[in-house]
Amino acid sequence: MKVSMKVNGVERGGDIEPRVLLVDFLRTNLAQTGTHIGCDTTSCGACTVLLDGEPVKSCTLLAVQVDGRNITTVEGLANGPTLSPMQAGFHEEHGLQCGFCTPGMMLVGTALLERNPDPTEDEIRWAISGNICRCTGYMNIVKAIQHAAKAQAAAQAKISETVAVAGGE
Amino acid sequence: MATATHLHGRIGESIKRKEDARFLRGKGNYLDDFVLPNMLHMAILRSPHAHARIKTIDTSAAGAMPGVIAVVTGELMAQHKLAWMPTLSGDTQAVLATDKVRFQGQEVAAVIAETKYQAEDAREAIIVDYEVLPAVTSPDGAKTAGAPLIRDEKEGQKDNHIYHWESGNQATTQAAFAKAHKVVRLHTFYPRCHPAPLETCGCIADVNGATGKATIYMTSQAPHAIRTVFALVTGLPEQQIRIISPDIGGGFGNKVPVYPGYVVATAASLLIGRPVKWVEDRTENLISTGFARDYHMTGDLAVDKDGKMLALRVHLDSDNGAFFSDAQPSKFKAGLFHIVTGSYDIPTAHVTADGYYTNKAPGGVAYRCSFRVTEASYLIERLVTNAAIELGIDQAEFRKRNFIQPEQFPYTSATGWVYDSGDYPKAMDVALKQLGYDELKKDVEARRKKGEVTGIGIASFTEVVGAGHGADFDILGLRMFDSAELRVHPTGKAMLRMGVKSQGQGHETTFAQIVTEELGIPAADIEVQEGDTDNTPYGLGTYASRSTPVGGAATAMVSRKLRDKAKKIAAHLLEASEADIEFDHGKFFVRGSPSKSKTIQDVAFAAYTNLPDGLEAGLEGVTYYDPPNMTFPFGTYLVVVDIDRGTGQVKVRRMVAVDDCGVRINPMVVEGQIHGGLTEGFGIAFMELITFDEEGNCLGSNFTDYLLPTSWETPKFEMGETVTPSPHHPIGAKGVGESATVGSPAAFVNAVIDAVGHLGIKNIDMPVTSDKVWEALNKVGAAE
Numbered sequence: 037m038k039v040s041m042k043v044n045g046v047e048r049g050g051d052i053e054p055r056v057l058l059v060d061f062l063r064t065n066l067a068q069t070g071t072h073i074g075c076d077t078t079s080c081g082a083c084t085v086l087l088d089g090e091p092v093k094s095c096t097l098l099a100v101q102v103d104g105r106n107i108t109t110v111e112g113l114a115n116g117p118t119l120s121p122m123q124a125g126f127h128e129e130h131g132l133q134c135g136f137c138t139p140g141m142m143l144v145g146t147a148l149l150e151r152n153p154d155p156t157e158d159e160i161r162w163a164i165s166g167n168i169c170r171c172t173g174y175m176n177i178v179k180a181i182q183h184a185a186k187a188q189a190a191a192q193a194k195i196s197e198t199v200a201v202a203g204g205e
Numbered sequence: 206m207a208t209a210t211h212l213h214g215r216i217g218e219s220i221k222r223k224e225d226a227r228f229l230r231g232k233g234n235y236l237d238d239f240v241l242p243n244m245l246h247m248a249i250l251r252s253p254h255a256h257a258r259i260k261t262i263d264t265s266a267a268g269a270m271p272g273v274i275a276v277v278t279g280e281l282m283a284q285h286k287l288a289w290m291p292t293l294s295g296d297t298q299a300v301l302a303t304d305k306v307r308f309q310g311q312e313v314a315a316v317i318a319e320t321k322y323q324a325e326d327a328r329e330a331i332i333v334d335y336e337v338l339p340a341v342t343s344p345d346g347a348k349t350a351g352a353p354l355i356r357d358e359k360e361g362q363k364d365n366h367i368y369h370w371e372s373g374n375q376a377t378t379q380a381a382f383a384k385a386h387k388v389v390r391l392h393t394f395y396p397r398c399h400p401a402p403l404e405t406c407g408c409i410a411d412v413n414g415a416t417g418k419a420t421i422y423m424t425s426q427a428p429h430a431i432r433t434v435f436a437l438v439t440g441l442p443e444q445q446i447r448i449i450s451p452d453i454g455g456g457f458g459n460k461v462p463v464y465p466g467y468v469v470a471t472a473a474s475l476l477i478g479r480p481v482k483w484v485e486d487r488t489e490n491l492i493s494t495g496f497a498r499d500y501h502m503t504g505d506l507a508v509d510k511d512g513k514m515l516a517l518r519v520h521l522d523s524d525n526g527a528f529f530s531d532a533q534p535s536k537f538k539a540g541l542f543h544i545v546t547g548s549y550d551i552p553t554a555h556v557t558a559d560g561y562y563t564n565k566a567p568g569g570v571a572y573r574c575s576f577r578v579t580e581a582s583y584l585i586e587r588l589v590t591n592a593a594i595e596l597g598i599d600q601a602e603f604r605k606r607n608f609i610q611p612e613q614f615p616y617t618s619a620t621g622w623v624y625d626s627g628d629y630p631k632a633m634d635v636a637l638k639q640l641g642y643d644e645l646k647k648d649v650e651a652r653r654k655k656g657e658v659t660g661i662g663i664a665s666f667t668e669v670v671g672a673g674h675g676a677d678f679d680i681l682g683l684r685m686f687d688s689a690e691l692r693v694h695p696t697g698k699a700m701l702r703m704g705v706k707s708q709g710q711g712h713e714t715t716f717a718q719i720v721t722e723e724l725g726i727p728a729a730d731i732e733v734q735e736g737d738t739d740n741t742p743y744g745l746g747t748y749a750s751r752s753t754p755v756g757g758a759a760t761a762m763v764s765r766k767l768r769d770k771a772k773k774i775a776a777h778l779l780e781a782s783e784a785d786i787e788f789d790h791g792k793f794f795v796r797g798s799p800s801k802s803k804t805i806q807d808v809a810f811a812a813y814t815n816l817p818d819g820l821e822a823g824l825e826g827v828t829y830y831d832p833p834n835m836t837f838p839f840g841t842y843l844v845v846v847d848i849d850r851g852t853g854q855v856k857v858r859r860m861v862a863v864d865d866c867g868v869r870i871n872p873m874v875v876e877g878q879i880h881g882g883l884t885e886g887f888g889i890a891f892m893e894l895i896t897f898d899e900e901g902n903c904l905g906s907n908f909t910d911y912l913l914p915t916s917w918e919t920p921k922f923e924m925g926e927t928v929t930p931s932p933h934h935p936i937g938a939k940g941v942g943e944s945a946t947v948g949s950p951a952a953f954v955n956a957v958i959d960a961v962g963h964l965g966i967k968n969i970d971m972p973v974t975s976d977k978v979w980e981a982l983n984k985v986g987a988a989e
Binding site: 053055056060063067068069070071072073074075076077079080082109110111113114119123126127128130132133134135136137138139142160161162164165166167168169170171172173174175176177178 | 221222224225227228229230231232233235237238240321322401402403404405452453454455457486487488708709710711873874876877878880881882883884885907908909913915916917919921922
């Protein structure tokens with residue numbers, strides 16, 4: 037069965053069995069191994085990707101279900117050598133240890149800030165509660181997402197300032 | 206000429222982690238990310254029964270399915286003498302069952318196919334005819350007269366008893382009990398739980414048909430030890446075995462043992478001549494690989510009329526599952542459980558332990574714990590709180606009255622441990638102050654008067670980590686030293702290769718920092734490599750909080766070795782006598798004239814270009830470090846809980862964690878380790894449980910049944926510290942990875958017991974779930 041989707045902005049496709057899970061399609065067919073498999077039952081979130089900007093667990097979606105849609109994986113977060121604010125936040129706040137849950141956590145965090153640029157701690161904890169981390173105890177993950185929110189707000193302020201200055205000319 | 210730049214990454218600096226770069230970009234190299242040319246996939250068929258005789262296995266339909274290359278059974282393995290393998294505890298374990306299955310989830314057959322999906326499809330087509338036998342699911346069941354004999358294949362095995370083990374002094378302990386003012390007893394069960402790292406276990410075996418070299422990529426916390434065990438199991442020459450342990454997605458003890466899947470995949474690759482990948486799914490991980498705990502413990506504490514502890518007596522029954530494959534030092538059948546006197550100056554103690562076979566998964570590993578220290582710490586801390594409640598003494602005061610005092614170190618415990626250093630009263634005082642204990646106690650009284658159920662839990666744990674000394678601690682005879690090899694290149698950049706193996710602990714950063722401190726090379730200029738047995742010095746691996754105490758010590762010592770050589774070269778460059786050369790963080794200078802100096806980078810270059818006569822070229826070395834003693838991290842954890850009378854729900858209102866792990870190399874990394882450990886401790890106390898029904902069906906076989914803490918339940922932790930260096934460790938560090946998992950379960954449960962103790966409730970076994978709490982409250986008429 038033919039399937040095609042945009043993965044991190046690039047058109048990708050394949051001829052696959054209908055039963056192939058999205059996570060296996062990404063990892064095996066497209067060799068995008070940043071998306072991990074942790075539990076097979078939608079419980080742990082290691083396989084989280086963004087489907088048209090919303091977090092989904094790619095271990096319980098068939099690849100054919102997302103035909104024609106947009107997928108973002110961890111490989112799509114950085115802009116070339118520059119880390120995204122979320123990635124930088126995880127680095128600065130020690131939001132990762134073994135790194136296995138990290139792609140899913142960062143994608144959920146990214147989607148959260150898209151909807152809610154200034155979340156409370158409870159809102160962050162609720163947003164990431166579908167993703168299990170065995171190493172960090174979540175405290176530094178919360179801080180990492182807060183760090184990213186601040187960085188994005190600062191960058192936004194700078195853009196607004198530039199626009200204002202430009203508009204004033 | 207040296208420049209006075211800041212030396213980045215010294216001990217005590219919270220530098221950001223070097224290893225993050227690849228993980229943040231999804232470019233980590235975990236086992237399942239590797240794809241080798243021509244690689245096949247393996248799926249294992251497991252037993253649905255806990256105890257059954259295998260009558261027939263029919264693989265004909267499976268073998269004919271698309272993509273299937275081979276179906277392996279125990280019979281085939283037996284032809285190659287690989288149906289059984291030795292365990293880390295000197296027992297044997299079935300690789301693929303030939304006669305009986307002895308636990309649900311046991312490996313019965315394996316399919317090797319072109320794709321993972323094809324292998325799993327064919328697995329379903331294997332037909333096994335079983336004769337189901339009665340199952341044994343507890344030590345009490347195992348002891349019962351007429352209980353089914355689980356290990357009937359073992360010569361001389363007449364019952365289900367595995368070992369009896371003792372520590373301490375029975376006679377003096379009995380005498381002390383005879384004089385006791387009061388004896389407090391606690392019987393408690395530390396239930397079976399599972400380390401459940403987010404990445405499951407797996408391997409890719411690649412045996413080269415031409416050379417015979419077996420390269421095995423494996424999720425292993427102990428690649429060198431595994432290589433040796435593999436050589437012994439398979440008969441392959443050890444130089445022909447290369448274990449590559451890539452990035453590991455968490456271990457927590459689960460990735461120490463050798464699992465049957467590794468052996469089958471290797472045999473399959475050898476026979477087929479192609480690489481074979483095997484990666485467990487989550488259910489396989491939870492039902493068949495190294496579980497933890499499952500200790501049934503009874504402790505008696507003898508106390509005099511002044512509230513001084515006189516003696517401790519403990520018996521435990523250990524449920525080891527179908528094969529005794531615990532991962533612990535050979536001499537200690539119940540691990541290091543005899544640290545059970547904990548932080549207290551108890552004059553005499555006697556500990557007995559009996560291990561039993563049951564029809565449950567084998568492999569008692571220490572889940573983020575130094576060989577069963579967790580069970581010991583839990584028992585003594587629970588017992589101490591219960592005793593304080595019974596004696597009517599404040600639980601903090603009762604602890605203080607009995608603490609080993611700072612001036613008593615080095616302290617020899619009643620079971621023979623020599624504690625290296627400690628200041629228990631100080632750690633407790635810091636914690637009590639941070640919590641505001643005195644005010645909170647008044648608040649608890651006031652709330653209780655209003656009918657609220659609330660309590661404060663304390664645990665003042667002492668750990669014992671960092672095995673060896675090698676003469677006392679070994680695994681299958683392999684002494685528990687560890688190693689570091691340091692190579693400084695001509696441009697002053699360095700490569701550090703270790704015998705230990707990170708699973709997320711941050712070794713690439715923290716061990717570089719030790720070299721920075723000792724040799725003055727910036728941490729950013731040092732690459733740390735681990736996990737490849739062809740390219741790293743032999744070591745026993747990372748578990749039991751031993752990487753910093755042993756591998757970290759080796760790193761400091763090899764750095765000093767190189768510094769000594771560098772001094773000779775610096776003397777040559779500075780045209781001075783070696784005796785006059787001083788070293789200060791990366792600079793060598795002539796005593797009295799610090800302006801005349803050479804940097805470590807200058808010296809490194811000279812080591813390859815401009816040497817004094819008679820000195821060997823190069824600047825590299827290797828150290829195998831055998832620690833003189835274990836290290837003894839400690840701390841005090843305080844927990845405040847509120848309990849809902851209507852639902853039994855326990856809410857952790859506050860948690861203060863004061864840890865003393867000696868010198869902290871990278872405080873950020875240390876705190877991260879403690880956060881993680883506290884969370885796992887919280888999970889064990891309130892959520893995590895692997896249990897079985899009477900037929901031996903595992904009732905914790907996926908993440909919808911085996912509950913792990915998420916960000917929503919996990920409390921926020923308030924951190925504190927004291928620093929009491931280890932006197933025998935080169936940089937005074939003690940190890941910290943497991944302190945929080947060891948210390949915190951008792952603190953959480955003690956908070957619950959403090960809340961309900963005055964109602965007459967003395968014990969609720971973990972996990973302390975809402976239903977158990979409500980039942981307990983209901984029994985004493987306190988539920989709503």
